[in-house]
Amino acid sequence: MTDKKQHETPMLDELENGPWPSFISGIKRLRDEHPEERINGVANDLLGQLEHSYETRKGYWKGGTVSVYGYGGGIIPRFSEVGQQFPESREFHTLRVQPPAGNHYSTDILRQLADSWEKWGSGLVTFHGQTGNIMFIGSSTDNTQHFFDEINDYGFDLGGAGPCVRTAMSCVGAARCEQSCANEHKIHRTLVNNFTDDVHRPALPYKFKFKVSGCPNDCMNSIERADMAVIGTWRDDMKVDQEAWKAYVSEKGRQHTIDNIITRCPTRCMSLKDDDSLEVDNRNCVRCMHCLNVVPKALSPGEDKGVTILMGGKRTLKIGDLMGTVIVPFMKLESEEDYEKITEIAENTIDFWAENGLEHERCGEMIERIGLVNFLEGIEIEVDPHMISDPRQSSYVRMDGWDEEAVKWFERQAESQSAAG
Amino acid sequence: MTDKKQHETPMLDELENGPWPSFISGIKRLRDEHPEERINGVANDLLGQLEHSYETRKGYWKGGTVSVYGYGGGIIPRFSEVGQQFPESREFHTLRVQPPAGNHYSTDILRQLADSWEKWGSGLVTFHGQTGNIMFIGSSTDNTQHFFDEINDYGFDLGGAGPCVRTAMSCVGAARCEQSCANEHKIHRTLVNNFTDDVHRPALPYKFKFKVSGCPNDCMNSIERADMAVIGTWRDDMKVDQEAWKAYVSEKGRQHTIDNIITRCPTRCMSLKDDDSLEVDNRNCVRCMHCLNVVPKALSPGEDKGVTILMGGKRTLKIGDLMGTVIVPFMKLESEEDYEKITEIAENTIDFWAENGLEHERCGEMIERIGLVNFLEGIEIEVDPHMISDPRQSSYVRMDGWDEEAVKWFERQAESQSAAG
Amino acid sequence: MAKEMRKPIESGCPDGFQYMHPSMVKNFGSWDWHDHPRPGVLRHVSKSGDEVWTVKAATQRILDVFTLRKLCDIGDQFADGFVRFTIRSNIEYMVSDALKVDPLISALEDSGFVVGGTANSVAMIAHTQGWLHCDIPGTDASGVVKAMMDELIDEFKNCDMPNRVHITTSCCQINCGGQGDIAINVQHTKPPKINHDLVANVCERPSVVARCPVAAIRPAQVNGKPTLEVDEKKCICCGACYPPCPPMQINDPEHTKLAIWVGGNHSNARSKPSFQKLVASGVPNNPPRWPEATAIVKRILQAYKEDARDWERINDWIDRIGWPRFFEATGLPFTKFHIDNWRGARKSLNASTHIRF
């Protein structure tokens, strides 16, 4: 440790108490124990500024413009407003780096990243931010380029910041989860890596996020937090291992089974038979996952797997929280053509939104403004009753094109029937 | 029948086919069989105009101004736009007459009304219109006054038409229904008869309807069709006659009982015990009536009866259908003071709305425009969590008065506790 | 006026007890339970042990005095001279003696009335004035109802449905008939045609402008006269401007259509009250028997009857099976018009993976 004066941090010190791991202790370790003086100094001034925030209950960072050569985004620049007092952390930018799909790491690669970061940055890193980036927190303007060049050479690339396609997220899924109905990994990389240009050069109305969950449990919060959510599901009957089911019933008891499973089914489509076997009215199962979650040994998704796509989720800003809503009720994702199709859907969506979205307007806000039907027409997807919870409730609409629209429906029905037949 | 030329009615004649009673046949009887020539003529021209409507698919009545001495409303004036062709029914006004609460009639009084109507009107009458009036359909301008004078003398009065308090409605309720939790009769008459002036002299922003149902089955459609809905309910535990219940279970079977009752309870608060007895988690019963409806012999409302008041229901016009929403979760209606209190609530509501409603704006539309909280303040009712399905979902609100509001709640809680203790 | 006029007695709503069947007066507030001995008949049992048997019959709603007197005759003969009318304009006879029920039913049926409409039947269709009396109707609700009930009479006379079915009709988009399990409503499909010569004389222009839900009307001058004009791109053809301004003719022999809505439910039974939803539109407004509308209603009833569970109202049934299946089961087309775009429409979208395949 250098002998430079350490800032007093009486308030932050309070956050070293208690059993939970303390981020303050971590920063102090960098200040006190790291061999590199640069890092000691940065950590010391960072603590100083943070203590100042705690005392005054205000933040002291402001934005600016920092990027790496060739890119327009991916870095959150931070300059201190109290840099005179805390000069060594006055430039404290965050690099948003895309993690491997599924957030898998070897310890080797983690060490390699730590080494690079130690060389150029503050030594503070987060796995991961809420959008899913590795956040390398605290680099000077000069060093961002060096750090990026180094990790970019061994396979890491920046994520998004600004009005652009953002880093995507996918759940552990098929790698370790029996509920997975899709190759989250492949969907994730196919989608986001199709848009690297849009990730790195912000030129869209606003941000656009992909998230991929392998099943309706939606461990990636995709319905609420993604502009385009891709969620695995299945179309045929769920699989019931009656022996495993009966074993569960006999272990837990019938009353328990009824109270925790049968009556919790949102469409009441399960019956516990007198011989303890299970009957499922699969046509009315809405794939809510509840029963599969409770008895994974006995109940599993069916064989005919695919994905549901929802669009328009986001949090509060401007018009209040929006959940994504169903745009593609079901599509298979097996062949390369299937993957091309989903990429095309994403492209059509982003193109249409890029043309029609207002400045700072998310895709869901645009849908809200122009109406779902116009959006669907824009991305060339036909209306489908699975997209709604309920049909129109208001008679306030001009419907003189009814007959033409009805014909379209019957034609589509006939087509899909002859395709099936 | 007079020998005046009868209009051809080929289309209407089609409505004399089929087994259902035909209103066309009824009108023809008046044309062909009634001893009074005036009535024959009116019926003939009425059929003529109606046939003309069927042929051209258009209506031919227009409004105007007709009233009885001393009143401003209660009559729907109709003048024919094709009166030259159909002169005898060219004036064809409807008198809206308030029925006895509960729509009870002796045959004597019905005959008396028929006699009066035959003297002055067309001989066509409806028990009742959708708002609940006896509709005496088809009077000339001159005769309205005569007819009104005659029936007013023996106890009948006009209902509302125009921007005024309207005729109210109440279900058969306590007169013949075991579900009844209130004296619908008395509530109905107390409320509407407190506002006779507002019924007869239209001077409000728009119409205002009371409807009274004795229980949450709401046979009067009051939540959707009344500005102020009063609905009977109870506050203590429902009554369970376990013997009658078990008899039902043993007659219908356990599976049937579970499928039709236990799993249909919206809050899942019923358990069928192993001995076939019923356990109800009464704190979570929402008085939905389902189980009581299915097994009225075994299940009945509790003892601590009262009413819930909802306001703001109406159909489509202007902003789309509105359901009424809870304004008074529960109040007793036993003593005269209780009835004074409910009258006062109605008065406060109508006063506040009369002052703050826009022209042609219903109470529910006003609530929608100004927000429930402002409405409650206007009628001096405190907020209560029973009024909502869910608390606020949007953070977009200025809440700097939070502490003061919190204090109000705690004070009210303390008061009601000390009142109870 | 010169002649002295009689001052009204502002008696308001009459006391019903004076006209109430004596057994109902006696047992007021003490009923214990009821059951359904047969279609069209209810038995209510009082805590006192008294019984009242109610026989319900449908009429044509618009009664001529002959019919009214006939109903009275039957009441005198079998039911102690008392009757009541239900909210759906059915007449009810109350008898204390079970033995009178069958003869009463025969008398009613012999006179052309239809006994039924109780419990899980298709109830009498609630309806409105139509061409017979109103000034703004797009169709004749009474005619639609007569034609339809001719075909649904068995469903009225029997109790074969999973739960009661409440059908309503209305003769313009104002919808005095309310909403129901199934509603047959007028739906205009073209903006009003304005008779500019009349507007200045007949209409108070600012209040017509204010009545339009989408602000599509603006004041204008035509041939130097003040009138109104409609932005046809905005107009949702609701007809709200027509009552205050009849020169804004919205009714059209061809373009005024019927629409069918389902799932309205006012009761609090099981779920909270729910609004009806559009299922079919563009249905021809085809007097005198409107066969197209009846055909759709029958398809819906049949699908409901086949698939719903006991006690499920139409809305409960659809909640369970989902809308895609509803359209499949009824064979009705799903179009872009089914996707709501009025206030709060977002809540009608499926923001979940809850999907039935």
Place this chain on the structure above:
Amino acid sequence: MAKEMRKPIESGCPDGFQYMHPSMVKNFGSWDWHDHPRPGVLRHVSKSGDEVWTVKAATQRILDVFTLRKLCDIGDQFADGFVRFTIRSNIEYMVSDALKVDPLISALEDSGFVVGGTANSVAMIAHTQGWLHCDIPGTDASGVVKAMMDELIDEFKNCDMPNRVHITTSCCQINCGGQGDIAINVQHTKPPKINHDLVANVCERPSVVARCPVAAIRPAQVNGKPTLEVDEKKCICCGACYPPCPPMQINDPEHTKLAIWVGGNHSNARSKPSFQKLVASGVPNNPPRWPEATAIVKRILQAYKEDARDWERINDWIDRIGWPRFFEATGLPFTKFHIDNWRGARKSLNASTHIRF
């Protein structure tokens, strides 16, 4: 720039298979079932019969390189040199040999990490940047979380809750932290204070005006300079104007408060995904340990734990017991602010007699 710059390799999202535990690669897509041998541990069994035991541990999220290397050391020693991170920034170690689980847990705990957060525990709180890095924070999410997890550590380490509890925090009303079963969010209570001297230089005025959700901002002149002004009656104190225009200072040491929201649920399990609802506001933003916020969270958790049934998430529980009971059970006040008045607010009103007394 003069110097020749390195062109980036636009490789995007790296392939995860290269860093994936071999057993997960081998059994990719063939897992059969899992169970919960003990808190913090999952066992996944593949159709091939292979097993993977996962041990989950919480860290401080903002890792210094020492801590990161310590985590790597443990991974090398017990878990074949592979780890993954969850969406809640927990680290997961996968081992194929059940016998390694206990020593691994000891190693983690000995190093100060906390093993838990699986199944029906209180999961690690998702959080955001706060005063440590963001330019607009009203509080320090990391600090709030550290202080709160100190008190909820037992709930993290055990699986005693009716179902999982997902807590989130955010450090401004933008809410990067998302929503959750319980959310602790910043809530400003006073309109921004404008530094008029700076506006003209720093802010693009039209786009600031456009950013306001309630159109409360208008261009103005102060001392002859172009600036902005806020209609304080309209302003809902959301802070949306502050990021594009820092001179519109919304953060205030006293009037920036915390609010607590409950019932957000993103999963499709049982009911469709639901939004969180406001339950408490005006909570002091009180560093360094925010005791008032923690106290409320604990009251909510306790009521939930006592009253909810197995598998009921907080929203499911409240659906069953109703909001009045929620306020009763937690002792939190119900105020006029709980009644929504934002778009679509009517749907939040109780349009029924469904009431629990």
